[in-house]
Structure formats: C-alpha cells, structure tokens
Amino acid sequence: MTNITMVQALNLALRQEMEKDDGIILLGEDVGVDGGVFRVTEGLIEKFGEQRVLDTPLAESGIVGMSIGMAAYGLRPVCEIQFSGFSYLSFHQIESHASRLRWRSQGRFHVPMVVRTPYGGGVRALEHHSESREAFYAHMPGLKMVIPSGPRIARALLVSAIRDPDPVIFFEPKALYRAFREEVPDEEETSPLGKSRLVLEGEDLTMISYGAMMRPSLDAASELKDKDGIRVEVIDLVTISPLDDELFVQSVKKTGRAMVIHEAPRSFGPGAEIVSRLVEKAFFYLEVPISRVTGFDILIPLFSRENYYLPNVQRIVRSARQLLKT
C-alpha cells in the first residue's frame, strides 16, 4: 500500500501493465521524454525505451489513427490526447473507425485501445482546456466511456480498460490529478467496466455522479447529514457508456428522490439519459421530480469565472434541500 495521487496511480497502472504485456505501446504528444504535460507517463520511456513510448508528431488524428492500425494488428496501444478539448481533431477516427472496426469486419478485427485524455475544469487553464464533453463519446456505439473519481479506482479502471477487448475512451478529471491521495495496493487491482459503485449508503435521497463531481457530491452529502440529518446515498457511475442503470434504479426505488450531478452542460448531457432511465424504470417510486445539478448550457467561461459555472457543494446542497422540502 502506498499513499499516492491520481497521477501516480495512473502511472502505476501503466508501468505494471507494460511489464506484463509487451504489446502495450504508449503514444502521444510529450508522453516520452517530458513524461506527459501532467507527468502521468513520467519515467516510462526510461524504463521501456523509445520503441514502447512514442513521442509523436503533433497531430491528434495521426495519434488515434495510428493506434487503430496497431490495435488491428494485435497490439494494445494506449494513446494520450493532451487535453480532451483537442480530441475533436481525432473525433472521426474514434467515431468512424475505432468504434466500428469490429462491426465492419464482422469480428475479424477488434480495436483493444485506450484513448486517455484529461477533461474538466477547475485548474485555471486556457480556453479548450476545461470542458467536459463526455456525452459526445457516450453517444457512440462500439466505444466505452470511462471516468474515474479518485486514485485507487483510476488505477484499477485503467488496468481494466487496457485489458478490455473494445476501444475505451478514458477521461481523467484533471482537477483531481493531485487534489488528494489514496492508499493504493501494490498488487494488481482491476475494476470492471460497465459497473457503477455505491460509495455512500443512505435512505432519503440518491445522488448520481462521477469524475471530478464526486468530491463536491460527497461533501454535500456530509453537510446534509450534519446540518439537516438527511441521509444521502451516493453512486459513482464510473462508466458513462455502457451505462449501468441497475444500481441507481434500485437506489432510487428505495429513496424516491434522485439528483444527477455533472459538470457537462445540462441539455443532452449524461444526466438526460440517467433521468430517462429512472423515468422508464422507477417512475412509480419517485416522490418528487428528479433534479439535475450541472454545468450551464454555455461554453465554460475563462477561469476567473469558472467557479460560477462548475457545480459546487452549495449548489448541490441547495438543490437537495429543495427536493426534501417538496
């Protein structure tokens, strides 16, 4: 067990998997000598050499497209797009090929690759470095869309994503890279994709969230318990697509009240799908309308005002109190 940050946990996952499987190749901009702009791949080029850690030309489509070819050959590329805001330059490679090659070739080829990319606000960055566009990728059949919420789960999920036979886009909440530490076991740990997690048990209200928004959700749950005596159940989705609705449907059947919290814009965001599932599968258990605490339907403002955009503890607590009042 070591007490490490998410950056270190992701690095551990890559290092241990690369030791086990020489088919795992890292590629991306600045992932080699520089160790990645967030240092997730630090030390890996020294350990595994330039044949396994490729500093690529500055071209996102090239990185993802080349990874698809490597994966079709039978390797397991893990490529990095430096910020998810630049992933659109490879969007067509993910949508038109990574997610379709298994289907198009009727099972002859598959694309066991991972696209790692930091997403989300809260680090006072420039434009294009703070958005949360997981809905784009959750909408693609054939692709899996995963978002960890802390160091330990991030490490386990990345191992599972690398071993998965299908392409996985792995959004890393950059605000959490170094925000806190967790005990992470040295020995191997995996976490199944497509399974959400019960993080806090409660009776009165279900909060459904993921990624960077898990922290304010848990803080809000704790404030509601201390100040209002409200017992909140908190679920971490972990995988956005394919969405695991069993756990949250079951939970809402118990609590009768549901809130979805994400920093992505509200309209057509993951919350819209979650609410739909609840309406389809738990409608008669609902005591009150479902609430969404999300980013606004605007572009995330530059950093001096991003805190007004991002859901925070106060906004979540206020919304929860409303739900309990009605």
Added chain:
Amino acid sequence: MPRNKINISDEIEHLSVLNEKGQLDKDLEPEISETLLLNIHRTMLLGRRFDERLLNLQRQGRIGTFAPITGQEAAQLGAVAVLRSSDWMVPSFRETAAEIWRGRTMESLILYYSGFNEGGRIPDDMNNLPVCVPVATHLLHAVGLAWASGYRKKDDVVMTFFGDGATSEGDFHEGLNFAGVYRTPVIFVCQNNQWAISVPRSKQTRSQTLAQKALAYGIPGLQVDGNDLLAVYSAAKEAVERARSGGGPTLIECVTYRLMMHTTADDPKRYRKEEEVQEWVGRDPLPRFQKYLIENKKLLSKEKIDRLETEIKEEIQAAVERAEEQKSKLKEPLEMFDHVYAELPKNLKEQKAQLAGELSGNKKEDGHD
C-alpha cells in the same frame, strides 16, 4: 542577411514502360513470370466484367450503390501483384479488382453491396482491412499496421490505396508524416483518376504532381502511368523491396482515369465532357496489356481471350447465384446487434430482446407462428 539556398530535391520522376500505343520500352520492362502475367490479366478482365455485371445488377435494383473501377485495373493490380499474402492491404472503396486479387470472393462483394454486413466479413487468413469509406482516414491505419509489423520483427509490408481527392485531406498528410517519422514499411498508392466526384484534379491542389507531396515528408515519391501495368508493377516492386528491407515508405501516384461514374448514384455528364472520356478510352489499360501479352510475350491470342471471357462470365454468374442463395438464408436481422462489442452490454441485450419480440409479434399478426 543573405538568403541561402537549401538544397531540396525538386525532381519527380514519371515512369512509363508500355505507352498508350502499346509500344514497349525494352530497357524498362520488368521481369514477371508467365504465370503471374496471365493471372494478372485474368483478374483485370474479371474485374472489368464484374464491374459491368454489378452495374447491371444495380440498375435492376438487385444491389445498392457501389463504386466502379473500370479503367483503373492496372493501377490496382500492378501494385497488389507485388505483395505476399502475409503483407497487408488497406483499401478505400474503389479497389474491387485488388480485393479479388487478395482473395475476396465476388459473392461477398455482392452481399456487401446488397446491404448485408455479412458481406464485409474479412476471413481470418486474409490480411486486408475492410473497405473504408471516409476519404484518407485509413492511411493512418496502414501506418499503424506497418509500425506494428516492424515492432514484432516481421518483414511484412502494408499497401494502402486512395484517390486524388484524398491528398487534400488532413489524414493524408498526417499519414505520410507519421510514416516518414517512424520509417514504417508502407506503400501509399494514389489512384489519381482525375475526378473526385465532380471536382477535377486541378482544383484539388496547385501542385504540379501528387507524387511531389512525398518530398515534404522526406520520403520518396514517384509518378507512373497508372494505365500501364508494367510501370505500376515496377514502381510497386521497387517500393515494396525498399519497405521490406527497412528503407521506409513510398508514395506512388498512378495517373489513371475513372471511365465510369463515381458511384452508381452519380451522373458524370453533369461535370465532364464525353470527349475527355473518349480520350482516356484510348488509353485503356486492358487492351494495352492484352496487346503486350499477345504480341510481345506470345502468351495470349484472340481465341484464348474469347475462351477466358466465357469462363469469366460463367464464374461471375455462379457468384451471383451463390450470393442470392446466401442472401435468402440471411433474413435474420438480429445479427445487427452482434460485433458492436465483444460482449453484449445490458442495454443492447434489452434492445435486441425488444426487436426479437417485435419480430415474433409480427409473425403472429401476419397469422404465422
């Protein structure tokens, strides 16, 4: 400050062996075995006749849209004929003859163009990627395959096909650049057929040739007469040998012409003149190659070609019948949920069950069981 000259090669070679009048440049004639020459000829002829039959089937409404290859047989076959079966071919969507050469069955093509996913199935022992519709995006897959082949210490090379329009796409440039940087064993074969649907080659780029694009990426580029099978073969052989021996990628521009429409949904009369088409009919690669085989190599005769025509006609007819038979067995639409993921996720299981329910419900409503 003076402006100093940086010496960058600005020369691009154009290779022609068998000119449009069928005259042979003996010095440049490649050594090709008689069996290989006859096999290439057979596939050229088959590709041409199959194209005609597909067009016929499309006009009868028996298959959907497809992209004809007529006029481009030499550009495709001269190149793939150099490959070993363990090498890789990464096609776009206008390589029927090359796909057949690599072992794809005609019935799988008919099935595919009849709108059945099963027709796109790539057999386990065939190193071809499936047809790729978004222009130029597959060049990067070829680079990735080639990189992987090198990483696994194999000497297999990758050949990828695309058109003149593709050279305007960003992925063309990223593909050539990555291939150059990593020195991957890829052969980029551009079938410059002069037209990207309605846009002529002259509107794609100010460059004098497409081959010269290679120079900017530090890799060799060569232009060949794409309707001259011997020229295409020679250029491809040189490029494949270079790639196999660690010399990296090559761009080959095959100057050819799309004698038919872009796809069966297109009407070329809207944008090009019949005189231009007729000019290129005069440069048709098939009679040119036949003349070489008859006069220079004494391998063929009019009678032999006639016999071959009959044989091919029957072969195509048999494939059409096999495809019809396979289609009749493929009524089950539930397969559409397969091959999306390795394992069906819960939502897909639910949706598949929903469709299955609808199907059995329909049967009951129709009075069937």
